[in-house]
Amino acid sequence: MSTDTLIADRIEIADLFTRFALLLDETRWDDADTVFADDVVVHSPRGGELRGIDKVVDFMRQGEVEGQHAQHTTTDLLVDVDGDQSAASANSIVYYYRDGQAPHFTGGLRQYCTAVRTPAGWRLREVRIAPAWTRGD
Template sequence: MSTDTLIADRIEIADLVARFALLLDEKRWDDAGGVLADDVVVHSPRGGELRGLGNVVGFMRQGEVEGENTQHTTTDLLVDVDGDRAAASANSFVYYYRDGRAPHFTGGLRQSFTAARTPAGWRLREVRITPAWTREN
C-alpha cells in the first residue's frame, strides 16, 4: 500500500467517525447507510448489542427525546489501517441540551471502531461505546 493511499484511507476513516457524530447530532437516520455497514454491530450501554443497519437505525429513532438535542465532540482520534480493514478509537464528550439552554447532562465516552472498505467506500462495521463518566447539570 502506498503512502498516499494510506494517508487517504486515514483521512476518509477520520471523516467517517466525524460524520457518525454529526449524524447522531442531526438525527439524520436515513443517512446512516453512508456511515455504517449493512452488517454493522453496535455495542452501547443503552442498547446492548445491536446487529444490522435496520436494527441500529430503529434503536436510534426510538431513543429520540422530543426537544432534546446532542452535541458530540470527538477528540484523540487514532486510526490504524491494515489493507481493507481499519481500527480507530476516540474520546467523545456528549452534551445533552434543549435549544437555547445550557446542557442538562454531559458524558465522556471512549469509542472504538472497526471500519471496512466497501465498494461504496469505507463504512463502520463495529462501534463500541464505553462510558467513562457522566454529570447531571
C-alpha cells in the same frame, strides 16, 4: 500500501467519525448507510448488542427525546489501517441540551470501532461504546 493511500484512508476514516457524530446530532437516520456497513454490530450499555443497520437505526430513533438536542465532539482519533480494514478509536464528549439552554447532561466515552473499505467508501462494521463519566440530570 503507498503513503498517499494510507494518508487518504486515514482522512476518510476521520471523516467517517465526523459523519457518525453529525448523523447522531442531526438525527439524519436515512443517511445511516453513509456511516454503517449493512452488517454493522453495535455494542452499547443502553442498547446491548445491536446487529444490522436496521436494528441500529431503530434503536437510535427510539432514543430521541422531544425538544432535546445533542452535540457530539470527537477527539484523540487513533487509526490503524490494515488493507481494507481498520481499527479506530476516539474519545467523544456528548452534550445534551434544549434550544437556547446550557447542557443539562454531559457524558464522556471512548468508541472502539472496526471500519471496512466498501465500494461506497469506508464504513463502520463494529462499534463498541465505553462510557467513562457523566455529569448532570
